[in-house]
Amino acid sequence: MLSSGRTPNHRLLRRWSGVAVLAVAASLGVAACGGDDDDSDTSAATTETTETTAAGGGGGETVGLTATDFKFDPDDPAVKPGEVTFDVTNDGETVHNLEVEGPGEEAELPEDLQPGDKGSLSVDLSEPGTYEFYCPVGNHKELGMVGEVTVQG
Numbered sequence: 810m811l812s813s814g815r816t817p818n819h820r821l822l823r824r825w826s827g828v829a830v831l832a833v834a835a836s837l838g839v840a841a842c843g844g845d846d847d848d849s850d851t852s853a854a855t856t857e858t859t860e861t862t863a864a865g866g867g868g869g870e871t872v873g874l875t876a877t878d879f880k881f882d883p884d885d886p887a888v889k890p891g892e893v894t895f896d897v898t899n900d901g902e903t904v905h906n907l908e909v910e911g912p913g914e915e916a917e918l919p920e921d922l923q924p925g926d927k928g929s930l931s932v933d934l935s936e937p938g939t940y941e942f943y944c945p946v947g948n949h950k951e952l953g954m955v956g957e958v959t960v961q962g
């Protein structure tokens with residue numbers, strides 16, 4: 810009776826110790842990440858974490874765009890259909906924004922980007938085709954801040 814009762818108990822203990830090791834490893838990993846964020850500057854790290862989460866949930870792609878005076882780089886990105894997130898960095902010396910003419914809607918950043926600022930704009934590009942994007946500030950579009958995103962079929 811006693812020995813038949815021991816075996817399951819041992820198995821249970823082993824399982825629990827395995828869980829405990831995993832839990833410790835997980836908390837160490839979290840602690841390490843938190844320390845990094847505190848030390849270095851990082852709005853960039855924080856932003857990336859958020860975006861990764863969002864992209865994973867929606868399954869959409871992320872396009873990195875740099876805005877300068879006066880163009881976007883790249884100006885001809887290609888993506889798969891879906892919810893596309895444009896991460897815009899203003900590397901210019903004046904205010905910029907991003908407006909995307911999607912298939913059913915046009916979208917732009919709620920606030921213009923000051924020099925050095927970054928912004929994220931998500932647009933529903935679930936239909937294949939080519940869609941124009943540009944900077945809606947002043948005459949920046951005429952100055953060359955215009956591009957085309959291709960949604961592959």
Ligand SMILES: [Cu+2]
Binds near residue numbers: 945
């Ligand atoms: Cu602009």
